[in-house]
Amino acid sequence: MKSLFKEFYPLTEDEYEALWRDGIIVLDTNVLLRLFRYKEQTANDLLTTLDKLKNQLWIPNQVAWEFHRRRLTKIDEGRKAYKDVIEVLKKSSESIGLSIETFKGLGLHPVVDLERPVSTMREQLSKLISEVEEQYAANPPHAHYGRLLDRITDLYEGKVGEGFSDQELESLYKEGNLRYEDEVPPGFMDKKEKKDRPPRELYGDMLIWKETLRHARQLGKGVILVTEDQKRDWWERTTDGRTIGPLPALRKEFSSEVGHLFHLYRVDQFADWAAKRLNVKIKPESAKEIREEAKTAQGNQESIEKWIMRWDRNTTEDILKRSRIFSLSELTRGGVGEGGSAAPNQGERVDEIRSAAGLSQISAREVELLELKSELERLDELLLKISMEMKILSKQKEAEDEHYLRNLQDQYRIGYVRRRKLKTLIRSIIDSVDEVGKGGSDGDFL
Known part of the structure; x- marks a missing residue:
């Protein structure tokens, strides 16, 4: 044969x-x-x-x-x-x-x-x-x-x-x-x-x-x-x-x-x-x-250009939209979960997360905790990228760029305050949710 x-x-x-x-x-x-x-x-x-x-x-x-x-x-x-x-x-x-x-x-x-x-x-x-x-x-x-x-x-x-x-x-x-x-x-x-x-x-x-x-x-x-x-x-x-x-x-x-x-x-x-x-x-x-x-x-190798962050005038707005934070007023207002209140569509989110996670029981507070954790992660990404853009613009001398830089600095400060509030709120929810440790330690959320 x-x-x-x-x-x-x-x-x-x-x-x-x-x-x-x-x-x-x-x-x-x-x-x-x-x-x-x-x-x-x-x-x-x-x-x-x-x-x-x-x-x-x-x-x-x-x-x-x-x-x-x-x-x-x-x-x-x-x-x-x-x-x-x-x-x-x-x-x-x-x-x-x-x-x-x-x-x-x-x-x-x-x-x-x-x-x-x-x-x-x-x-x-x-x-x-x-x-x-x-x-x-x-x-x-x-x-x-x-x-x-x-x-x-x-x-x-x-x-x-x-x-x-x-x-x-x-x-x-x-x-x-x-x-x-x-x-x-x-x-x-x-x-x-x-x-x-x-x-x-x-x-x-x-x-x-x-x-x-x-x-x-x-x-x-x-x-x-x-x-x-x-x-x-x-x-x-x-x-x-x-x-x-x-x-x-x-x-x-x-x-x-x-x-x-x-x-x-x-x-x-x-x-x-x-x-x-x-x-x-x-x-x-x-x-x-x-x-x-x-x-x-072999394969589609990513060139080093893809490792470098390149910015334009639309970058910050795009990040803000992806992060569900649309303006300085939205940052100041606090967004999802501020004051410990659940989002308007909380019931729908509970069902959605239950289905995605394969869970039959999950409390509204646990849903809120998951959403706040997700928002914190997005906010951390946003702050890092705004920081990088501020660094680039700080070298430029054009009046338009200086005005844009000041706006970014304002966003960064407000975003950082928002981050501290989120972490405080998450800690308070962790303390109030029974057996939250089954899914991981506090460090998983912070």
């Missing part, structure tokens, strides 16, 4: 040995681009390993095209990430200082000295930022990037695929459309994400695959393909998400078209196997970085 369904069986040790000894080694675009994101030592260690396999390396024309188109973008992303992190650190230090100054007027603590440790922390952070900026200035990255490009170019000199003619491409695009509709791997997972892109980008994975098949068929050899792509149009996975290996459909097509073996590696797996077989030593810290990057490479 195995002879008829080889694609469903793992390779034997002899087959692995044959592939590593005689197979063509193809690196996907994402692997080459990742070299520009690794630390210098990690990139050098991996390139040294690849140099030992130089005679087996080959690069599809599509990979080379994608690499050259995207290389500078990847470099710029790295530079921007560094600058953004430094800016976040600077803003964090300033925000801490601003928060202390804001709280001073409200009274911090009669015994605990917060100002001294906060001041020390800010000084240490400022010193660290200065040291990092000095190192960056002394080690401009463009020289490193230039050396990387030279080494990669040297590795693939005379080993670039010839690609496809315009006529061949048009035919392949039509075939690609049919393959993607029928979810024939690889590449069909890109049909939504890249549907509005040019066909050479939309069908990029399929073009790499087709060119690799053609080259392997011409040489009569198997292929090892190394990729950071983790999508299911390359890999077979169990229902709980564990990766088994390359899709059987890929192995079957390769065997039918070429008559030889095909295997797929993640870059960290490839580096480990290559180091063992070639007796190449990769530093532990380099191996660790390759493993960690491989784990996080």
Whole structure:
């Protein structure tokens, strides 16, 4: 049976040995681009390993095209990430200082000295930022990037695929459309994400695959393909998400078209196997970085821009609406639960919370306690974000911004008073509700 369904069986040790000894080694675009994101030592260690396999390396024309188109973008992303992190650190230090100054007027603590440790922390952070900026200035990255490009170019000199003619491409695009509709791997997972892109980008994975098949068929050899792509149009996975290996459909097509073996590696797996077989030593810290990057490479990675809070004139109003606090008068009035009274629709809320929690019995006071806890959490989020916005605006000198800043400061002060009232009210309800401790301690609510 195995002879008829080889694609469903793992390779034997002899087959692995044959592939590593005689197979063509193809690196996907994402692997080459990742070299520009690794630390210098990690990139050098991996390139040294690849140099030992130089005679087996080959690069599809599509990979080379994608690499050259995207290389500078990847470099710029790295530079921007560094600058953004430094800016976040600077803003964090300033925000801490601003928060202390804001709280001073409200009274911090009669015994605990917060100002001294906060001041020390800010000084240490400022010193660290200065040291990092000095190192960056002394080690401009463009020289490193230039050396990387030279080494990669040297590795693939005379080993670039010839690609496809315009006529061949048009035919392949039509075939690609049919393959993607029928979810024939690889590449069909890109049909939504890249549907509005040019066909050479939309069908990029399929073009790499087709060119690799053609080259392997011409040489009569198997292929090892190394990729950071983790999508299911390359890999077979169990229902709980564990990766088994390359899709059987890929192995079957390769065997039918070429008559030889095909295997797929993640870059960290490839580096480990290559180091063992070639007796190449990769530093532990380099191996660790390759493993960690491989784990996080696939998926929709959030760029550092999403970690940075960016504000506009609508930000505060949006937060206020989400927090059910719509104006200074609403803050002053106190909102939900002020004075210990239940909301007008208390009966409906009791039924709703009972249903959501699967409870048959829950008192109106317990419902009020849950709502007050929720309001306190929203208010804490609001105060933090207003504080961040005040810090940003405090640097600006425009009259309009100064007026807006004063309004924010008023909101912050009133909101903080409201927070103290909420905590007092919650404590009083906790004391009055029987067996409230069954669901958690007072700390759960405060």
